[in-house]
Amino acid sequence: MGKRIDDGHGWILKGLRFVLTALVGVGAGLLGVPLIIGRPLLDSALAPVRVPAAADLLTLFITGMVLRVCLEERPLEHLRRMWRVIRDRSPTPAQKVLLLIIPLNLLLLSLPLSWGLTELYRASRRLAHPPDRDKVWTWASDGAGPRRFLEEYLREIPVDGRVLLAADEWRVPWAHALAYYLYPRATLMLPSEQERMILQSTQFHFSTPDPAMVPLPDWQIPSKADYRSFIAKERIEWVIFCPTGDPMDTVLLPAGDAFR
Amino acid sequence: MTAWIGVAIFFGLILIVGLVAALVLERHHPGWRRWEAGAYVWGLGTGLVTWLLFLPSTIGWPVPLTGIVWLALPAGILAIGMARTRRSVSEVPRRSGSPPLRTLDVALIAIIVILLLSSATSAVSLPLQRFDAITHFGLKAKVLLEEQNFRAEAFTDPLRVHFHRTYPPLVPLLEASVSTRIGWHDEHKIKIIFPAFYAALLCLIYGAQRSFASRTHSLLFTALLASAPLVSSDSAGGAASGLADLPFAFFATASALATSRGIASGRAMDGILGGLMAGFAICTKQEGSILIAVIGVSLGVHLGLSARRGEWAKALPCVMAWACAVMVIALPWWVVRAGPSRSDVGGIGWYLSQLHPERLTLLPSRILPLARLTLEEFFQVGKWLLLWPLVLAGVLSLASRKGRISGGPEASGSGVVIGFLVPLWAILLSLYLGVMLVTPLSMPWQVGYSLSRVILHLLPLGVFLASWSCRQVADVSDLFRERDLRPADE
Numbered sequence: 001m002g003k004r005i006d007d008g009h010g011w012i013l014k015g016l017r018f019v020l021t022a023l024v025g026v027g028a029g030l031l032g033v034p035l036i037i038g039r040p041l042l043d044s045a046l047a048p049v050r051v052p053a054a055a056d057l058l059t060l061f062i063t064g065m066v067l068r069v070c071l072e073e074r075p076l077e078h079l080r081r082m083w084r085v086i087r088d089r090s091p092t093p094a095q096k097v098l099l100l101i102i103p104l105n106l107l108l109l110s111l112p113l114s115w116g117l118t119e120l121y122r123a124s125r126r127l128a129h130p131p132d133r134d135k136v137w138t139w140a141s142d143g144a145g146p147r148r149f150l151e152e153y154l155r156e157i158p159v160d161g162r163v164l165l166a167a168d169e170w171r172v173p174w175a176h177a178l179a180y181y182l183y184p185r186a187t188l189m190l191p192s193e194q195e196r197m198i199l200q201s202t203q204f205h206f207s208t209p210d211p212a213m214v215p216l217p218d219w220q221i222p223s224k225a226d227y228r229s230f231i232a233k234e235r236i237e238w239v240i241f242c243p244t245g246d247p248m249d250t251v252l253l254p255a256g257d258a259f260r
Numbered sequence: 261m262t263a264w265i266g267v268a269i270f271f272g273l274i275l276i277v278g279l280v281a282a283l284v285l286e287r288h289h290p291g292w293r294r295w296e297a298g299a300y301v302w303g304l305g306t307g308l309v310t311w312l313l314f315l316p317s318t319i320g321w322p323v324p325l326t327g328i329v330w331l332a333l334p335a336g337i338l339a340i341g342m343a344r345t346r347r348s349v350s351e352v353p354r355r356s357g358s359p360p361l362r363t364l365d366v367a368l369i370a371i372i373v374i375l376l377l378s379s380a381t382s383a384v385s386l387p388l389q390r391f392d393a394i395t396h397f398g399l400k401a402k403v404l405l406e407e408q409n410f411r412a413e414a415f416t417d418p419l420r421v422h423f424h425r426t427y428p429p430l431v432p433l434l435e436a437s438v439s440t441r442i443g444w445h446d447e448h449k450i451k452i453i454f455p456a457f458y459a460a461l462l463c464l465i466y467g468a469q470r471s472f473a474s475r476t477h478s479l480l481f482t483a484l485l486a487s488a489p490l491v492s493s494d495s496a497g498g499a500a501s502g503l504a505d506l507p508f509a510f511f512a513t514a515s516a517l518a519t520s521r522g523i524a525s526g527r528a529m530d531g532i533l534g535g536l537m538a539g540f541a542i543c544t545k546q547e548g549s550i551l552i553a554v555i556g557v558s559l560g561v562h563l564g565l566s567a568r569r570g571e572w573a574k575a576l577p578c579v580m581a582w583a584c585a586v587m588v589i590a591l592p593w594w595v596v597r598a599g600p601s602r603s604d605v606g607g608i609g610w611y612l613s614q615l616h617p618e619r620l621t622l623l624p625s626r627i628l629p630l631a632r633l634t635l636e637e638f639f640q641v642g643k644w645l646l647l648w649p650l651v652l653a654g655v656l657s658l659a660s661r662k663g664r665i666s667g668g669p670e671a672s673g674s675g676v677v678i679g680f681l682v683p684l685w686a687i688l689l690s691l692y693l694g695v696m697l698v699t700p701l702s703m704p705w706q707v708g709y710s711l712s713r714v715i716l717h718l719l720p721l722g723v724f725l726a727s728w729s730c731r732q733v734a735d736v737s738d739l740f741r742e743r744d745l746r747p748a749d750e
Binding site: 081085086089091092094095097098099101102104105106108109111112113115116117119120122123124126127 | 650657726730
């Protein structure tokens, strides 16, 4: 890419050159990143990162900057140097792979970096404007779904009431633990042996001298009738139920309407 | 603001206690690099403070969450006294000034700092959300804050005991300590512990690499480790998630590195440091038992081989020191854990109890699916970028004889270090995968739930080995040299 500018040209020219080469990098990124990796693949592969669309341009810009910084305008020279190293020092095949992966990783550094900047911004906003209990739905984009659900719905009911939290799958026990964690006076119930361990955890009542312990029926697979009799016997007022095992499908029902 | 002052006071206590321990260990052999020393200070501080908090529980006394802060006073006086003595007797020549930072160095430092900041703000801006973060750690911390006792009914009464009663206590104790200083269970601010471990881990890896590589080389591999999305984010196991995987990764890596140095040097102090870190690892996650078993066996083999060469007297101090340190740290926890016995779903004992002969016959049919799932995990760019291919290439290269002898780092005892670290890493990975293989739960479920978290424990050491392997061919600063290219072109 272009010749070096002498030191005497001053910082303005240097700055201009920096911006221009970065823009060239952006251009390369605009062409290269979607072509090489592909946005659909990115979306599926980067699930935990959740790069927002607004960060795409930032990603590409940083890619250009990383390219520029790493290669210092002499990509061919660097490739030649790397090739000489590979040729002269006769590395093992694994070491050759290692040397080839390093530049790829360098290019990919722009992704977590842009995500990090985005998350920094979002987290700063969260810290500056902490959500109050009336606006818990604003947490939706942070993946706090089940917690949001529990906060949204449980705050509507007397949290020291008799709440039955039932689940079909062990996959969702954390929602139960979370319910207890937030509302320790809720009475919770789970059917299987593994889940009973968690139930027992959720029945720990802080600073409650006489916690309302519920004798657990010795069920393996509870039927609707089991649930109904339990609700009647224990005077359960509300039922939280995850029919699919996915916490996002959790429903809250008055006890009289559940398990019909 | 008051809450943050409370957090700062507790962090100050950790650093002072860690500094005293580091000064004691380093006294006779000052050789740690600055960043590495900082990491060990943090590790020793967190480990020893929680150990001191836990110790009274072995005889049924309450956990001194409130009183522990007074430990800072004698520890501070001791630290000042030792630092003054050390300065006066130190014979280590001052290092000449470091070379100026290159553009690439600045870029890499900026990346690391941004990721650290993002991780820390993300952690404190979100409440505890992950299942393990709540049930294993947050809930126990809440119990400890309220009851200040491991003999509380929450830990002993079968009707009230919580899930994973026997889970190691280091993280809940740290969280409860921070909460005590704040005054209430603030589940946002207690999470600052985890980004601190993330920072310490990066310092450790950077410092360890500096013994054989340039600043640019070390920074590059540190930045690669820092940038793995799963490591820095609030994904399960990440620095912002409130799970113990990153603290465990820190202790496991520190233990492996310190022990390997002890093997190379034969110094008892390195053995003690390695043993302390292994002990803290046991108190962090139950995988710590696997770690010490593997390191212990490795040290036994090392002792045996040394004895055959007639060098057992050189190897013995380090091995004995390591074993004693592990016992001192882990024994109180083992004593309390062995109290009222009950099944603990998900514990190592529970896994072993599920190993029925009929299940073992199913193992061959599980190998290929596990291999496929594991490979898929290694190539998940969204979790790891391309870090695992890098690590695997590095470890494979070191495992081959040619890869180990083709030039490379001039660090003393490098053969011993690699001869210890590579098998240790490979055996730990195999054992982790072995657990996935024999799990009584559904294998795809188990892999999906925990594989990425357990291989996170091995990632820092893997990156260190990849860095070493790369350095054997060339230092990264030679590949990306800036200044000396220019005259030839102009």
